[in-house]
Amino acid sequence: MNKDIQAYNVAQEPGHLVICDLLAHEICRGLPEAENKIWHAHPVWFLDGNPIVGYSIQKRGVRLMFWSGKDFDEPGLNVEGEKFKDASVFYNHLSELNLLDLQRWLEKGRGIQWDYKNLVKRKGKLERLK
Numbered sequence: 001m002n003k004d005i006q007a008y009n010v011a012q013e014p015g016h017l018v019i020c021d022l023l024a025h026e027i028c029r030g031l032p033e034a035e036n037k038i039w040h041a042h043p044v045w046f047l048d049g050n051p052i053v054g055y056s057i058q059k060r061g062v063r064l065m066f067w068s069g070k071d072f073d074e075p076g077l078n079v080e081g082e083k084f085k086d087a088s089v090f091y092n093h094l095s096e097l098n099l100l101d102l103q104r105w106l107e108k109g110r111g112i113q114w115d116y117k118n119l120v121k122r123k124g125k126l127e128r129l130k
Helices: 003-010 014-030 099-111
Strands: 035-039 042-047 050-058 061-066 087-091
Touching: 003 014, 003 035, 003 042, 014 035, 014 042, 014 050, 014 061, 014 099, 050 099, 061 099
Parallel strands: none
Antiparallel strands: 035 042, 042 050, 050 061, 061 087
16 A cells, blocks of 8 residues: 555544555455555545545545446445536444445446546546446
8 A cells, every 4th residue: 555545544533544544455455456646635546547436534524435436326325426426435433334335336446437537638528438
C-alpha cells in the first residue's frame, strides 16, 4: 500500500483509523493490480488510470465510494451520486463492514466501469468501458 495512504489512515481518529486500515488492506487484496494513491486528498484505487474505489472521512462517517457503483445493482451501496454513476456506503463502526459485500463490490468494480479518466476530454460525458 502507498505510504501516503498509510499516513492518511494514521491521521484519522481511532474509530475511523481501524475502518480505513481494513478498507485499504481489503481493497489492495481484492484489486492487487490497481494503482493506489492519494487523489483529491483521499485514498483512491485505479485500474488503467480509471478511478474504481476510494474512501474519505466525512461528517456521516467513513465513506466508501465506487465510481461506477450505481450499475452494481447492490442495495448496500445506497448513497448514490446525482450527476455521475457513483454509489457509496458510510461506516461508523468496524462491525458495520461486511467483507463478503466488499469483495463482491470490488469484483464488480473491476468488471463494470465508466470512463472517468477521460471525463474532461469528453466535456463531462461518461462512456461505458465494461
